[in-house]
Amino acid sequence: MNSLxxxxxxxxxxxxxxxxxxxxxxxxxxxxxxxxxxxxxxDHLSDKDSAWVHAYLHRKEGDLWNADYWYARAKKIRPNISLENEWSDLVLQFL
Structure with missing residues (x-):
């Protein structure tokens, strides 16, 4: 799989x-x-890439405190973009 x-x-x-x-x-x-x-x-993984996806999922869930914890573990800041755009950005990052 090579494209979004x-x-x-x-x-x-x-x-x-x-x-x-x-x-x-x-x-x-x-x-x-x-x-x-x-x-x-x-949920059970501790690498930065998994933490980034984990953060997105908690952001989507609406649990921003938990999301921010996982963004910090991923060395990222919660983005100010739509969830749809973040999902696409993540897929592109990991393809």
Missing amino acids: SEFKNSLTFASAPNNLSPQLLSLWYDGKGDWKKAHDQV
């Missing part, structure tokens, strides 16, 4: 494409509307 459009198209599949990183798998589940499965993919 390919990734978005994969959201029509019943199951996730093979060989997605944990971060992309999380974003795939989020794109499918399954926040819990998305969260489960990164």
